[in-house]
Amino acid sequence: MTGPLGAGPQALPAAPLEDWLRERYFQAKTDISSSGVHNYTFGELRALDPALLGTRELDELMFRDGPSLGDERLRAAVAARVRPGPGHVVMTTHGSSEALYLAFAALVRPGDEVVVATPAYHSLSGLATAAGASLRPWPLRPENGFAPDLDDLRAVLSDRTRLVVVNFPHNPSGACVDPRGRTELLDLVANSQAVLLWDGAFTDLVHDHPPLAEPSQDLDRVLSFGTLSKAYGLPGLRVGWCVVPQGLVSELVRIRDYLTLSLSPLVERVAAVAVEHADALITPRLTEARHNRRRVLEWAAASEGAIDCPVPRGGVTAFPRFTAHTDVTDLCERLLARHGVLVVPGRVFGQADRMRIGFSCPRPELERGLAAISEELGTHARGRRRGTG
Numbered sequence: 584m585t586g587p588l589g590a591g592p593q594a595l596p597a598a599p600l601e602d603w604l605r606e607r608y609f610q611a612k613t614d615i616s617s618s619g620v621h622n623y624t625f626g627e628l629r630a631l632d633p634a635l636l637g638t639r640e641l642d643e644l645m646f647r648d649g650p651s652l653g654d655e656r657l658r659a660a661v662a663a664r665v666r667p668g669p670g671h672v673v674m675t676t677h678g679s680s681e682a683l684y685l686a687f688a689a690l691v692r693p694g695d696e697v698v699v700a701t702p703a704y705h706s707l708s709g710l711a712t713a714a715g716a717s718l719r720p721w722p723l724r725p726e727n728g729f730a731p732d733l734d735d736l737r738a739v740l741s742d743r744t745r746l747v748v749v750n751f752p753h754n755p756s757g758a759c760v761d762p763r764g765r766t767e768l769l770d771l772v773a774n775s776q777a778v779l780l781w782d783g784a785f786t787d788l789v790h791d792h793p794p795l796a797e798p799s800q801d802l803d804r805v806l807s808f809g810t811l812s813k814a815y816g817l818p819g820l821r822v823g824w825c826v827v828p829q830g831l832v833s834e835l836v837r838i839r840d841y842l843t844l845s846l847s848p849l850v851e852r853v854a855a856v857a858v859e860h861a862d863a864l865i866t867p868r869l870t871e872a873r874h875n876r877r878r879v880l881e882w883a884a885a886s887e888g889a890i891d892c893p894v895p896r897g898g899v900t901a902f903p904r905f906t907a908h909t910d911v912t913d914l915c916e917r918l919l920a921r922h923g924v925l926v927v928p929g930r931v932f933g934q935a936d937r938m939r940i941g942f943s944c945p946r947p948e949l950e951r952g953l954a955a956i957s958e959e960l961g962t963h964a965r966g967r968r969r970g971t972g
């Protein structure tokens with residue numbers, strides 16, 4: 584039996600992040616909003632494997648229905664990279680968004696308690712709400728730079744907790760558990776009745792330690808999620824995956840039978856090339872993002888206290904606080920209207936005095952974006968001084 588997600592979209596809360604980006608994304612001239620690395624073209628992918636993506640090879644591709652769990656070659660490529668633990672299999676999906684939907688629909692029943700590391704990407708809390716769960720935020724505290732504190736998790740876990748939902752590295756702050764924190768977190772969940780949902784959208788994008796190991800290597804009751812939308816620079820391909828316990832596969836497939844059935848063989852062909860050449864796509868973007876991260880932190884440090892920026896440990900977004908503002912939404916609107924610069928106001932994550940700034944873009948674009956923010960802040964401050972003086 585599935586939960587009330589099947590009852591229809593009226594159960595789903597709004598997604599303010601998507602509402603903000605929906606039109607502005609296409610209006611922006613300088614995009615420093617994104618949580619993913621900057622994008623690749625089809626030509627760049629084709630160059631990685633002309634034998635699979637050449638014109639003749641593509642002409643011969645047959646548009647058959649795909650298998651319910653995904654194309655074998657793509658699933659094998661994902662498995663070779665993420666290394667699922669015993670008893671777990673890879674299922675490929677339409678972005679990790681579909682995988683998350685399937686997981687919440689399969690696992691949550693009305694009245695279940697769901698612990699969510701908060702602030703959270705909207706799917707991670709909204710799908711729990713839509714399934715009738717009672718949300719228990721695990722607060723990632725802004726005053727600690729959003730660093731996860733496992734005592735705070737202990738305080739919200741109970742014997743009614745059905746799911747623990749985490750996303751490390753974290754969108755939007757870039758906070759992350761380190762390898763020791765990962766072990767402690769998995770131990771905590773293992774000693775509870777809960778299932779862990781591990782959103783690893785940014786697994787490959789870590790700056791201070793190697794990527795965290797796939798959690799199913801150390802925990803049975805876990806589903807993990809990955810995507811080509813963030814580290815691979817291919818959000819428009821709409822390919823993600825989940826690593827699921829074998830025992831849950833038929834339930835996920837049953838829900839998929841009513842939703843998307845399978846992926847396109849063309850999309851899975853392209854995705855297989857991407858995953859088989861993951862390092863060629865990820866490494867250059869990660870190197871650039873690390874330089875850019877340093878630049879964002881220098882820029883914030885030079886603001887004389889106007890911008891307070893926690894160090895992002897992973898991902899490609901910073902989530903600074905604008906100390907003279909209680910809500911930066913107007914500032915974000917002015918950035919787009921006057922400079923064509925797109926950022927994300929923190930209110931979409933429940934943190935109105937902050938702004939999400941994506942730093943995986945070519946350096947000149949980042950500089951243009953940061954300069955526009957500085958200019959607006961300066962104008963704003965001078966205007967206020969005039970007003971009060």
Ligand SMILES: Cc1ncc(COP(=O)(O)O)c(C=O)c1O
Nearest residue numbers: 678679680704754784810812823
């Ligand atoms: C934390 C997190 N999880 C999941 C997703 C969904 O991404 P996709 O469906 O493109 O894989 C996103 C996208 O922004 C995200 O930030």
